[in-house]
Amino acid sequence: MRDLTIILSGDSVAPGEAYLSDTPVLQSHAGTQPITLLPRGNWLRYTWYDFPALLEGGMDRLVDYALHRFAEVKGRGTLAMDRLILAAHSGGGMPAIDVIAGARRPPDELYVFDGLYGRDPATGDPMRGLETIDRWLAERLAREPDRQGALRVIYIEQQTGPFSRKIGELTCRHLADVEPALAEVLGRRYRVEVSRVQHSQIARRCLPELLTRPDMEFDWSR
Numbered sequence: 259m260r261d262l263t264i265i266l267s268g269d270s271v272a273p274g275e276a277y278l279s280d281t282p283v284l285q286s287h288a289g290t291q292p293i294t295l296l297p298r299g300n301w302l303r304y305t306w307y308d309f310p311a312l313l314e315g316g317m318d319r320l321v322d323y324a325l326h327r328f329a330e331v332k333g334r335g336t337l338a339m340d341r342l343i344l345a346a347h348s349g350g351g352m353p354a355i356d357v358i359a360g361a362r363r364p365p366d367e368l369y370v371f372d373g374l375y376g377r378d379p380a381t382g383d384p385m386r387g388l389e390t391i392d393r394w395l396a397e398r399l400a401r402e403p404d405r406q407g408a409l410r411v412i413y414i415e416q417q418t419g420p421f422s423r424k425i426g427e428l429t430c431r432h433l434a435d436v437e438p439a440l441a442e443v444l445g446r447r448y449r450v451e452v453s454r455v456q457h458s459q460i461a462r463r464c465l466p467e468l469l470t471r472p473d474m475e476f477d478w479s480r
Contacts, residue, residue, distance in 0.1 A: 259340040260328075261292035262321060263469065264365075266299060266357070267461075268307045268349020268373060292343065292469065295324055299350060306378050307349035314360040317344075321363070341407075343469065345369040347461040351418070352377065355387040364394055367408040369468055371460040372453060374413065374421035388424055395432045399448070403440060408447040408472035412460055415452060426450030446473035454478035 297320065299309040312320060321339065329337035344365035346354035351373020358364050376384035391409075398407045409429060413422035429448050433441045453460050455478065467474045 259338045261341045261343060262324065262339050263292045263294045263343040263345060264317065264320070265294065265296050265461075265465075266309055266312075266344070266346040266350030266354050267296065268299070268301075268347060268351070293324055293328055295320065299353065301349070303378075306375070307353055309350075309353045309357065312353070312357045315362055316360070317357045318362045341366040343367040343369070345371070345461070345465055346373045347371045348373050348457065349375070351375065352387065355390050358394055359387075359390045364397070365407075366398075366405070367468075367472060368394075368410075369408070369465060370411045370413075370422075371464060372413050372418050372457050374411065374418045374425065376418075376421045385421065385424060388421075388428065391425055392428050395428060395448070399432055399436065399444065402436075402444060406447070406472075408468070409449070410447070410464075410468055410472065411450040412453045412464055413450070414457055414460075417457065422450055446475075 297309055297312060299307045301307055310316075321342065325337045325339055329335065342363060342365045344354055344357070344367070346369070348371070351370045352375060354368070354370060354373070358368070377386050378384075395409065398409070401407065409425075411422050411425050413419060426449070429450060433445055433448065436444060454476075455463050464474075464476060467476065
């Protein structure tokens with residue numbers, strides 16, 4: 259079984275194209291390199307992107323296709339997935355919430371790096387999507403500690419503070435309903451915190467460490 263990581267990036271070099279530059283070699287906490295997918299997204303305007311192919315079950319179809327192709331290349335009949343990890347940077351953050359909303363199998367681990375800008379006010383409620391995270395957190399924490407997961411949000415206040423802090427409030431509320439000793443353990447894997455590095459460096463700095471240890475305490479001095 260292999261972990262599978264999907265990275266949604268809001269970096270772009272031209273309108274209509276999103277990518278993650280200088281992607282590091284990743285290794286999961288299972289001790290193997292995860293299968294890593296970088297779907298292409300669309301720049302809409304300002305900080306807003308979308309990944310329409312991943313909506314309404316599109317992430318499930320992408321995962322099935324990736325496992326099939328990887329097994330085919332390796333000359334194996336089938337390949338099973340262990341953990342599904344969804345990571346999002348910058349303009350990929352809000353689309354990640356939309357992807358989760360329509361997924362048959364939601365991620366075990368969700369990492370968002372300064373990407374929760376909120377919705378375009380021209381399209382409705384800037385905080386739309388909190389209900390998706392609320393529901394995902396409830397379902398995810400119900401599987402703890404037998405099936406471990408994580409939610410780590412690292413943000414810069416001036417850019418993604420309001421939505422990120424709301425996620426932090428949801429997380430604290432859910433953890434308050436958990437037995438105290440377990441809540442202390444879970445609080446290291448489910449949390450929201452302020453970045454000590456600039457926007458462009460957060461994913462590059464944090465994702466490799468989180469994939470090896472979801473409860474990682476970052477040494478921001480390095």
